[in-house]
Amino acid sequence: xxxxxxxxxxxxxxxxxxxxxxxxxxxxxxxxxxxxxxxxxxxxxxxxxxxxxxxxxxxxxxxxxxxxxxxxxxxxxxxxxxxxxxxxxxxxxxxxxxxxxxxxxxxxxxxxxxxxxxxxxxxxxxxxxxxxxxxxxxxxxxxxxxxxxxxxxxxxxxxxxxxxxxxxxxxxxxxxxxxxxxxxxxxxxxxxxxxxxxxxxxxxxxxxxxxxxxxxxxxxxxxxxxxxxxxxxxxxxxxxxxxxxxxxxxxxxxxxxxxxxxxxxxxxxxxxxxxxxxxxxxxxxxxxxxxxxxxxxxxxxxxxxxxxxxxxxxxxxxxxxxxxxxxxxxxxxxxxxxxxxxxxxxxxxxxxxxxxxxxxxxxxxxxxxxxxxxxxxxxxxxxxxxxxxxxxxxxxxxxxxxxxxxxxxxxxxxxxxxxxxxxxxxxxxxxxxxxxxxxxxxxxxxxxxxxxxxxxxx
Amino acid sequence: xxxxxxxxxxxxxxxxxxxxxxxxxxxxxxxxxxxxxxxxxxxxxxxxxxxxxxxxxxxxxxxxxxxxxxxxxxxxxxxxxxxxxxxxxxxxxxxxxxxxxxxxxxxxxxxxxxxxxxxxxxxxxxxxxxxxxxxxxxxxxxxxxxxxxxxxxxxxxxxxxxxxxxxxxxxxxxxxxxxxxxxxxxxxxxxxxxxxxxxxxxxxxxxxxxxxxxxxxxxxxxxxxxxxxxxxxxxxxxxxxxxxxxxxxxxxxxxxxxxxxxxxxxxxxxxxxxxxxxxxxxxxxxxxxxxxxxxxxxxxxxxxxxxxxxxxxxxxxxxxxxxxxxxxxxxxxxxxxxxxxxxxxxxxxxxxxxxxxxxxxxxxxxxxxxxxxxxxxxxxxxxxxxxxxxxxxxxxxxxxxxxxxxxxxxxxxxxxxxxxxxxxxxxxxxxxxxxxxxxxxxxxxxxxxxxxxxxxxx
Numbered sequence: 001x002x003x004x005x006x007x008x009x010x011x012x013x014x015x016x017x018x019x020x021x022x023x024x025x026x027x028x029x030x031x032x033x034x035x036x037x038x039x040x041x042x043x044x045x046x047x048x049x050x051x052x053x054x055x056x057x058x059x060x061x062x063x064x065x066x067x068x069x070x071x072x073x074x075x076x077x078x079x080x081x082x083x084x085x086x087x088x089x090x091x092x093x094x095x096x097x098x099x100x101x102x103x104x105x106x107x108x109x110x111x112x113x114x115x116x117x118x119x120x121x122x123x124x125x126x127x128x129x130x131x132x133x134x135x136x137x138x139x140x141x142x143x144x145x146x147x148x149x150x151x152x153x154x155x156x157x158x159x160x161x162x163x164x165x166x167x168x169x170x171x172x173x174x175x176x177x178x179x180x181x182x183x184x185x186x187x188x189x190x191x192x193x194x195x196x197x198x199x200x201x202x203x204x205x206x207x208x209x210x211x212x213x214x215x216x217x218x219x220x221x222x223x224x225x226x227x228x229x230x231x232x233x234x235x236x237x238x239x240x241x242x243x244x245x246x247x248x249x250x251x252x253x254x255x256x257x258x259x260x261x262x263x264x265x266x267x268x269x270x271x272x273x274x275x276x277x278x279x280x281x282x283x284x285x286x287x288x289x290x291x292x293x294x295x296x297x298x299x300x301x302x303x304x305x306x307x308x309x310x311x312x313x314x315x316x317x318x319x320x321x322x323x324x325x326x327x328x329x330x331x332x333x334x335x336x337x338x339x340x341x342x343x344x345x346x347x348x349x350x351x352x353x354x355x356x357x358x359x360x361x362x363x364x365x366x367x368x369x370x371x372x373x374x375x376x377x378x379x380x381x382x383x384x385x386x387x388x389x390x391x392x393x394x395x396x397x398x399x400x401x402x403x404x405x406x407x408x409x410x411x412x413x414x415x416x417x418x419x420x421x422x423x424x425x426x427x428x429x430x431x432x433x434x435x436x437x438x439x440x441x442x443x444x445x446x447x448x449x450x451x452x453x454x455x456x457x458x
Numbered sequence: 459x460x461x462x463x464x465x466x467x468x469x470x471x472x473x474x475x476x477x478x479x480x481x482x483x484x485x486x487x488x489x490x491x492x493x494x495x496x497x498x499x500x501x502x503x504x505x506x507x508x509x510x511x512x513x514x515x516x517x518x519x520x521x522x523x524x525x526x527x528x529x530x531x532x533x534x535x536x537x538x539x540x541x542x543x544x545x546x547x548x549x550x551x552x553x554x555x556x557x558x559x560x561x562x563x564x565x566x567x568x569x570x571x572x573x574x575x576x577x578x579x580x581x582x583x584x585x586x587x588x589x590x591x592x593x594x595x596x597x598x599x600x601x602x603x604x605x606x607x608x609x610x611x612x613x614x615x616x617x618x619x620x621x622x623x624x625x626x627x628x629x630x631x632x633x634x635x636x637x638x639x640x641x642x643x644x645x646x647x648x649x650x651x652x653x654x655x656x657x658x659x660x661x662x663x664x665x666x667x668x669x670x671x672x673x674x675x676x677x678x679x680x681x682x683x684x685x686x687x688x689x690x691x692x693x694x695x696x697x698x699x700x701x702x703x704x705x706x707x708x709x710x711x712x713x714x715x716x717x718x719x720x721x722x723x724x725x726x727x728x729x730x731x732x733x734x735x736x737x738x739x740x741x742x743x744x745x746x747x748x749x750x751x752x753x754x755x756x757x758x759x760x761x762x763x764x765x766x767x768x769x770x771x772x773x774x775x776x777x778x779x780x781x782x783x784x785x786x787x788x789x790x791x792x793x794x795x796x797x798x799x800x801x802x803x804x805x806x807x808x809x810x811x812x813x814x815x816x817x818x819x820x821x822x823x824x825x826x827x828x829x830x831x832x833x834x835x836x837x838x839x840x841x842x843x844x845x846x847x848x849x850x851x852x853x854x855x856x857x858x859x860x861x862x863x864x865x866x867x868x869x870x871x872x873x874x875x876x877x878x879x880x881x882x883x884x885x886x887x888x889x890x891x892x893x894x895x896x897x898x899x900x901x902x903x904x905x906x907x908x909x910x911x912x913x914x915x916x
Contacts, residue, residue, distance in 0.1 A: 007472045008538040014465045080466040081550070081841040092539070092613075110568040112843045112878070154838040155550075174883035178843065181834060181886045376639060380612040383539040385570045385636065420570070422880045425632035428639045 009086040010253040017076065017084050018252070020068035022244040022279045023060075024351065025237065027286040030358060031064050032350035033325035036312060041456065044322050051223045052230050056127040060238035067283065069241060075126045078155055082111035082118060083245070087253040087414075092381040094401070101404035103397060104261070105417040106250045106277065107384065112178070113148035115342075115387065115419030116273050117233055120242035121145070124231045125152035134227040135159035139189065139214030141168055142341030143175030144419065145233035150182035160184040163191070163218045167208030168341075175423055189214040196220050196318075212317030212331075219320060234270025235315060235324070235349050243276020250414065251280045261292055261414040263400055267392040268296040268305065268363070269342045271349030277416040278361075285360065294361045295400075296352065297392040299371075300440045302335035304328060304348045305356055305363035307446060312456045313347060323456065326353040329441075332452025336439035338368055339427030340388040346449065364396055367438040371395045372431040375421070387419035388427050467544040468711040475534065475542050476710070478526035480702040480737045481518075482809065483695065485744040488816060489522050490808035491783035494770060499914065502780050509681045510688050514585040518696035525741065527699060533584045536613055540569035540576060541703070545711040545872075550839040552859070559862035561855060562719070563875040564708045564735065565842065570636070573800075573845065573877030574731050575606035575691055578700035582689045583610035592685040593617035597647065597672035599626055600799030601633030602845075602877065603691035608640035618642040621649070621676045625666030626799075633881055647672040654678050654776075670775030670789075677778060692728025693773060693782070693807050701734020708872065709738050719750055719872040721858055725850040726754035726763065726821070727800045729807030735874040736819075743818065752819045753858075754810065755850040757829075758898045760793035762786060762806045763814055763821035765904060770914045771805060781914065784811040787899075790910025794897035796826055797885030798846040804907065822854055825896040829853045830889040833879070845877035846885050 025031060034043035049058045060069060071079070090103040108116035128136055136158055140146030146162040153160040162179055166188040169176045176186050189209045190197040196216040200207065222230035233239065254261065264281055266274035274296050284290045298305055304327045313328040315321040328347040329335075335344045348356075355361050368388070375391035377398070378384070386394060397415040404411050421428065430436045441449075483489060492501035507516045518527060529537070548561040566574035586594055594616055598604030604620040611618040620637055624646040627634045634644050647667045648655040654674040658665065680688035691697065712719065722739055724732035732754050742748045756763055762785045771786040773779040786805040787793075793802045806814075813819050826846070833849035835856070836842070844852060855873040862869050879886065888894045899907075 009472075011469050014467075112837070112841055112880075114880075151841060155841070173887070174880075177883040177887045177890065178880075180890050181843065181883075182838060379570070380640060383570055383609060383613070385639065422570075422572075422632075422636075425635040425639075429631070429635045432635065432638050 006089050006257050008091060009088050010256065011086050012084040012249060012252055014080060016252055017079065018071065018245055018248040019076070020070055021241045022248055022283060023063060023067055023069055023241055024279045024283050025064045026067040027283045028354065030354065032354040035322040035324055036456070038323055052219060054124065054127045054131055054133070054229050056131070057124060057238045060241050061236060072126065075123050078122045079245070084249050085110065087250055090382055093378060096377070096381050097398065097401050097405065099401040099405045100408060100410045101401040102410065102412045103401055104254070104412070104414045106246055106414065107417045108246060109384070109387065109417065109420035113144055113151055114422060115144045115148070116243060116246060116276065117145045117148035118151060119245050119276070120233060120239045120272065121148035121152040123242040125149065125156045125158055128229055129156040129158055132227070133158070133229055135161070135225065136229060136231050137161045137163065137218040137222045138231050138233070139163045139211060139218045141165050141211045143168065143172050143179070143423065144342060146179050147175065148233070149231060150179040150184035153184060154182040161221060162186050163189040163214040165189060165209045165211055165214050172423065189217050191217060193217070194220045210317060215316040216318040216320050234272040235347065237351055239272045240275035240279070240349060240351055243272045244279035246273070246276040246416065247279040247281060250277065254414070259412055260290060262411040263293045263295060263413045265295045265297060265393045265396050265400070265413065265415040267343060267389050267416070267418060268298045268348065268352065269345050269389065271352040273416055273418045275349050275352050282355065282360065295396055296356070296361055296363045297396045298363060298365050299338050299340055299343045299392060300365040300367045300438060301338040302329065302344050303365040304346060306365045309450060309453065310353060310357050311453050313453050315347060317346070323454065324350050326350050327356065328453060329446060330449030330452040333449025336441065338439070339424060339430070340368065340392065342389040343392065366392055366395050367440070369436050369438050372436060374398045384417065385421045386417060387421045388424050390418040393417065464547050464715050466549060467546050468714065469544050470542040470707060470710055472538060474710055475537065476529065476703055476706040477534070478528055479699045480706055480741060481521060481525055481527055481699055482737045482741050483522045484525035485741045486812065487744070488812065490812040493780040493782055494914070496781055510677060512582065512585045512589055512591070512687050514589070515582060515696045518699050519694060530584065533581050536580045536584070537703070542707050543568065545708055548840055551836060554835070554839050555856065555859050555863065557859040557863045558866060558868045559859040560868065560870045561859055562712070562870070562872045564704055564872065565875045566704060567842070567845065567875065567878035571602055571606035571609055572880060573602045573606070574701060574704060574734065575603045576609060577703050577734070578691060578697045578730065579606035579610040581700040583607065583614045583616055586687055587614040587616055590685070591616070591687055593619070593683065594687060594689050595619045595621070595676040595680045596689050596691070597621045597669060597676045599623050599669045601626065601630050601637070601881065602800060604637050605633065606691070607689060608637040608642035611642060612640040619679060620644050621647040621672040623647060623667045623669055623672050630881065647675050649675060651675070652678045668775060673774040674776040674778050692730040693805065695809055697730045698733035698737070698807060698809055701730045702737035704731070704734040704874065705737040705739060708735065717870055718748060720869040721751045721753060721871045723753045723755060723851045723854050723858070723871065723873040725801060725847050725874070725876060726756045726806065726810065727803050727847065729810040731874055731876045733807050733810050740813065740818065753854055754814070754819055754821045755854045756821060756823050757796050757798055757801045757850060758823040758825045758896065759796040760787065760802050761823040762804060764823045767908060767911065768811060768815055769911050771911050773805060775804070781912065782808050784808050785814065786911060787904060788907030788910040791907025794899065796897065797882060797888070798826065798850065800847040801850065824850055824853050825898070827894050827896050830894060832856045842875065843879045844875060845879045846882050848876045851875065
C-alpha cells in the first residue's frame with residue numbers, strides 16, 4: 001500500500017459540519033428558465049406553489065441570489081444522527097487497479113434509508129413542522145425516498161402517507177416494512193383513497209401502477225387535506241440545495257489535506273445527488289477559481305442528458321406538475337428494465353440541465369452489466385456493497401483511473417457513493433447468475449418519448 | 459436538548475485505533491476449564507485442534523498470560539475500511555425517556571455484513587492466508603457470520619465454502635446473495651458434498667437442515683481438504699479476543715471525555731460481542747480499578763445464563779466438537795421460534811460463563827415483544843433500525859434509564875449496538891402486524907435439553 005499521509009477515512013468533527021447550504025444559483029450567469037403553470041403558460045408564482053409545497057421550500061426554490069442559506073439548528077441536530085459522512089480514500093481500489101490516480105469517494109449510505117435522500121427529507125419535514133403542518137404525502141418507487149421521509153417524519157412528529165407504486169410494494173415488501181416500522185402509512189398506488197386512483201383503477205383494473213400515478217395521488221391527497229403538503233425527493237432546486245451538504249462536507253474534508261479534485265463524478269437520475277456533490281466546487285468554477293471536470297453518469301437505458309432534448313416538459317408522466325425546462329426524454333418515455341430504479345427518470349434537474357447546456361458538465365451513459373462489474377470489484381476490495389445507482393459513478397471513476405494508468409497522470413478523482421445495495425440483491429442475483437442484460441433504447445424508442453413533450457408557445 | 463459538551467458521535471482518529479487486542483484472561487484469577495477431547499476425556503492440545511483451526515488462532519485460544527496481543531498491520535489495514543466505529547451519545551433517546559441517565563452506544567453495524575462479526579472474520583482470514591492456506595469453510599444460520607467471512611475472504615484472497623442451513627438459504631435468499639456476490643460458494647446444508655450431509659439426507663430426505671448439521675459438514679470439508687481450515691464466529695476465546703477491539707475503541711472514546719460507565723450492557727448469544735465490548739473494562743474491574751456493573755442480555759426463549767447449567771457440553775448439536783465447560787441448556791435443546799437468530803444458541807462462551815459463575819456479570823432474560831417495543835422507540839428517535847439481537851441490549855438500557863428516572867440517579871449507561879436489522883424485516887413485519895409472540899420454555903422443555911448434556915467423569 002502507498003504511504004498513507006492521508007487517512008483511509010476523513011471524518012469532520014461536529015464543529016466542522018456545515019452551518020449553511022450552498023446555493024450554486026448565486027453564481028450562475030444564466031439561470032434556468034422558470035417553471036411554467038401548464039394552465040396559463042406563465043411562470044409559476046409562490047402562490048401557485050403554496051397549495052402543494054411548504055412555504056420555506058418555495059422561497060428556497062425561487063432564491064437565485066444568496067450563496068449561503070442557513071441550516072437551522074433543528075435540522076443540524078437531526079443531521080448529527082447520520083452525518084458527517086466520511087470521505088474515503090480508496091487505497092485498496094487504487095492498488096487493485098494499479099493506477100497512479102488518487103481515488104476518493106464520499107459515502108452517503110450509512111444511514112437506515114441507505115442513501116443521501118435523508119438530507120433533503122430532514123429539511124423538508126423540519127420546515128413542514130415549523131409551518132405548523134400535521135402531515136405530508138409523497139410517492140416512492142424503489143423506496144429509498146419513502147424510507148428517508150418516513151424516518152424524518154418520525155423524528156419531527158409528522159404523519160406521512162407514502163403512495164408506493166403497487167408493483168414495487170409487492171416486489172419490495174421489506175422496503176415497505178421499513179417505512180411502516182417508522183410509523184408511516186404505505187398505500188399501494190393506484191388506490192381508492194383519491195379520485196385519481198379510483199379513475200385509473202376503473203380504467204385499468206389490476207394495473208401495477210406507475211410513478212406518475214403515485215405522484216398524482218400524493219399531490220391530490222396533499223391539496224385536499226388540511227395542514228398537509230406534498231414533498232419531492234429530487235429534481236427541484238431546493239432539494240439540490242439541501243443536498244449541497246454532501247459537497248460542502250467533501251470540500252472541507254479535502255481542504256484539510258490540501259486536495260483539490262481534478263474530476264468529480266456522480267450518478268444522475270433526477271440530479272439531486274450530483275447537484276449536491278458538485279455545488280460548492282461548481283460555484284468556485286463559475287467564479288473562475290478552479291478547473292475541475294464534472295461528470296454526470298446516467299444509465300444507457302435512460303439517457304436524458306446524452307440523448308435527450310433541452311425543452312419544457314412535465315416532471316411526471318401523468319402531466320399534472322408545472323412545466324420545467326430540462327433535458328428530457330419526454331414525460332411519456334418508458335425506460336426499459338434496469339436495476340437502478342433511482343435513475344429511471346425521463347427528465348433532469350433544471351440546474352444540472354442548464355449547467356450541462358452551458359458546457360460546465362460532461363455526461364456519460366453506461367451500460368448496466370459494466371456497472372455491476374465495477375460494483376463487485378469495488379465491494380470486494382473496499383468492503384461496501386454499493387447501490388446499483390451509485391455503482392454508475394464507480395464505473396466511470398474506475399474508467400478514469402484506468403486512463404490515468406495509460407497516461408501516467410496522477411489525477412485526483414472524487415466520486416459520490418450515494419448508497420448501499422442491501423435492498424437491491426435481486427439485481428445482484430441476476431448478475432451472479434449471468435442473466436443481466438443491457439437494454440439501450442433505439443432511436444425509434446426515443447422518438448416515441450419525444451412525441452410526448454408538450455408544445456409550448458414562445 | 460441538553461447542553462452538548464459531549465458530541466453526538468465520538469469517532470477516533472486512525473492513530474487512536476487499537477494496535478493490540480485485549481486478552482481479559484490475563485487478569486482472571488480463575489481460568490475457565492480447558493476444552494476436552496470427547497474421545498479421550500482429556501484436555502485438548504494444540505495438536506488436537508490443528509486439523510481444524512489455524513495455528514495462530516489456536517495459540518490465541520490457549521493464551522492466558524498476555525494482556526496485550528498485537529493486531530498485525532495486515533488486519534489493521536482492513537479494519538480501516540470499516541472501523542473505527544462511533545460511540546454515540548443517545549441524546550434523543552434520553553430526551554424521549556426523560557431520564558437523567560446518560561446513554562451511550564457503540565455502533566458496530568455500519569459495514570456490509572451488518573454486524574460486529576467482521577472483526578473476527580478479518581483476523582481469522584488474515585491468519586489463514588498468512589499460514590499459506592488456500593480456503594476456509596464455515597457454517598451460517600441467520601447469515602451475518604457467513605457474510606462477514608465472505609467479505610474477509612474476498613479481501614485476503616481465499617476461497618470460501620459456506621454451509622448455510624438449507625431452510626435459511628431458502629428463507630433468506632438475499633443473505634445468500636450477498637455471500638455469493640463476495641465470491642463465496644454457498645452450499646445449502648445438508649448437502650451431498652460431505653459424508654455427514656449424505657448420511658442425513660438419506661435418513662431424513664427433504665429435511666431443512668440445522669446448524670449442528672451445517673457445522674458437521676463444514677468441519678468435515680475442512681479436515682478432508684488440503685490447505686483448508688474451519689472457522690467459527692463466536693463462543694471461542696480467540697473470537698472474543700478479536701472482538702475486544704469493540705471495547706478498546708469504546709474505552710478510548712469515553713476516556714477522551716473523562717467518562718467511566720456505571721453499567722455496560724450487551725446482548726449475549728455465543729458471547730462474542732458482549733465479551734469483546736466488556737473486555738478492557740472487565741480487565742480493570744478484575745484488578746479492582748473500577749466498579750462497573752456488567753449486564754448480559756439473552757432472549758427469554760433461549761436463557762442459557764439465567765436458566766442453564768454450568769457443565770461440560772458439546773458446542774454443537776451434532777456432538778462433533780470438543781467439550782466446553784459453559785452455561786448450557788443442553789446441546790439437544792431446541793429454542794422456540796425467535797427472530798433473534800444470532801442469540802439462539804444453547805451454550806455460552808466459556809470466558810463469559812466463568813465470569814458469570816464468579817459473580818462479575820449479571821444476566822437478564824427479556825421477551826421478544828418488549829425487545830421490539832424498544833427497538834422501534836429507538837429507531838424513531840436515533841434513526842438506526844437495530845438488529846433484533848442488538849435490540850435486546852436496547853431493551854435493558856431503556857429499562858435501566860427508566861429506573862434512573864425514578865431514583866433520580868444520573869447513571870452513565872453504555873450498551874453495544876451490534877448490528878442493523880435490514881435483513882430482519884420479516885420480524886418487524888410480524889411486530890407491525892401485531893402477530894409477534896413470546897415463547898418461553900417451560901421447565902419440562904428445559905429438562906429435555908438438560909438430558910442431552912453428556913456425563914463427564916471427574
